[in-house]
Amino acid sequence: MAREKVGRVPSIARSEVSRRKLLVGLLGAPALGLLAACTNGNDGVPSPTATPEPDVDPAVIAAALARERNLISLYAAAPAEAAPALQPFVDRHRAHAAVLEQAAGGGATVGSSPAAPSAGLPPDLPAARAALALAETAAADAGIAALAPVSAQLARTLAAIASCESAHAALLRSA
Amino acid sequence: MSTEQLQAALAGEHAAVYAYGVVGAWTSGGDRDAATAAFDVHRARRDRITALLTDIGEDPVGPAGGYLLPVAVDGPETARALAATVESAASAVYADVVLAADGDADLRTTAARWQVDAAVRAALWSATTVAFPGAPELAAPLPSPSRS
Numbered sequence: 001m002a003r004e005k006v007g008r009v010p011s012i013a014r015s016e017v018s019r020r021k022l023l024v025g026l027l028g029a030p031a032l033g034l035l036a037a038c039t040n041g042n043d044g045v046p047s048p049t050a051t052p053e054p055d056v057d058p059a060v061i062a063a064a065l066a067r068e069r070n071l072i073s074l075y076a077a078a079p080a081e082a083a084p085a086l087q088p089f090v091d092r093h094r095a096h097a098a099v100l101e102q103a104a105g106g107g108a109t110v111g112s113s114p115a116a117p118s119a120g121l122p123p124d125l126p127a128a129r130a131a132l133a134l135a136e137t138a139a140a141d142a143g144i145a146a147l148a149p150v151s152a153q154l155a156r157t158l159a160a161i162a163s164c165e166s167a168h169a170a171l172l173r174s175a
Numbered sequence: 176m177s178t179e180q181l182q183a184a185l186a187g188e189h190a191a192v193y194a195y196g197v198v199g200a201w202t203s204g205g206d207r208d209a210a211t212a213a214f215d216v217h218r219a220r221r222d223r224i225t226a227l228l229t230d231i232g233e234d235p236v237g238p239a240g241g242y243l244l245p246v247a248v249d250g251p252e253t254a255r256a257l258a259a260t261v262e263s264a265a266s267a268v269y270a271d272v273v274l275a276a277d278g279d280a281d282l283r284t285t286a287a288r289w290q291v292d293a294a295v296r297a298a299l300w301s302a303t304t305v306a307f308p309g310a311p312e313l314a315a316p317l318p319s320p321s322r323s
Contacts, residue, residue: 083291088303095306099313144287147273148280156274159287159311163266164292167304169293 056149061104062103063146065157068097071165074135077121078128086132091155096161103154131173140165180268180275181224186287186316187268188221189238194261197244201254210258213296217265253301257320262297263308267292270309 075090121128143162147155196216202210228235246257272286294308307313 052192092304092306095314108280112301124218138289144284144291147287148284150275155271155287155315157307159270159273159290160307160313162287163270163308164264164304164306165290166291167294167298171302171304174299175316 003139010057026055037150057154058104060146060154060158061100064143065097065100065104066144068100068161071135071139072097074121074132079121079123079125080134081126082128089132089172091170092164096164099157103157129172129175133168133169136165136169136172140169178228178231178233181228182233183222184268184272184290186239187202187265188217188224188238189236191217191261191265192221193238193242194257196246197248198254198258198261201248201253206251206255208320209296209299213258213262216292259297262293262300265293265304265314266297266309267311268289268309269293 047082072093073095075086078086099120121131140162143165147158147162150158193216195210195217199207199210199214229305244257245260246253249259250255261284261292269286269290273290274284276286290309297308298304305311305314
């Protein structure tokens with residue numbers, strides 16, 4: 001039986017970062033890194049790996065917010081008969097958007113990042129569910145791809161949102 | 176760094192391996208297959224984190240002498256509930272690694288993918304999900320008009 005079979009997330013295969021790379025990551029933070037992690041301030045200490053650019057956060061938040069709005073508009077285009085069953089999915093995306101808006105500080109970014117125009121959905125319910133699952137997976141992949149350079153708390157937020165979106169995709173496909 | 180969180184993740188994987196032994200014993204058909212596959216995944220994660228910690232000179236935590244299951248299993252339904260609980264817990268330990276892996280992009284991304292993976296299995300076992308698998312504090316209600 002194929003290992004990792006249950007993780008029906010296509011990205012899992014790619015998740016297998018080699019142990020060597022992981023080790024480099026861990027060993028790349030020797031004694032100095034361990035100490036630095038305690039203060040997390042890194043004031044004036046140049047570090048080749050441990051300096052997330054806080055400046056990338058706003059753009060990443062704006063992009064994540066746009067993805068959420070796009071998904072919400074996509075769900076709105078789902079066949080009416082599916083609306084009650086899909087409402088919890090929409091509610092969770094609204095929760096994602098709310099957290100991202102808070103992370104953006106309610107600044108101009110929020111109002112000025114329009115949702116990408118939604119492509120609409122097939123009228124046929126199974127096809128619509130499949131299309132929603134694809135969109136959820138794409139959003140989850142984008143979130144995971146974006147989280148490397150951001151601040152720790154934003155990384156945690158993006159990972160949790162991607163987890164929900166991948167779970168959505170699995171649920172949409174399993175029904 | 177995040178060895179503390181990796182140790183917690185390892186402890187979680189030991190528990191998951193144990194729990195899936197129970198789940199497998201109480202399920203059949205597709206659920207049994209899913210339990211077997213999940214058992215293999217958790218065993219592989221356990222071995223990988225163990226090796227990782229060993230290689231950096233840490234002493235990896237071993238399995239507990241016994242486990243108190245968070246769900247009393249007496250049939251297929253409670254077995255699925257246990258599996259869902261195990262996966263929710265797994266998503267939480269990896270969410271903590273994500274947070275702690277500041278400065279290690281590879282570890283952060285790998286932990287995030289494992290968090291996603293656990294959340295997907297939790298959803299399939301329980302037929303539902305939550306808005307922030309592994310990071311429930313994010314679901315705290317937003318500031319709202321105070322109740323009078």
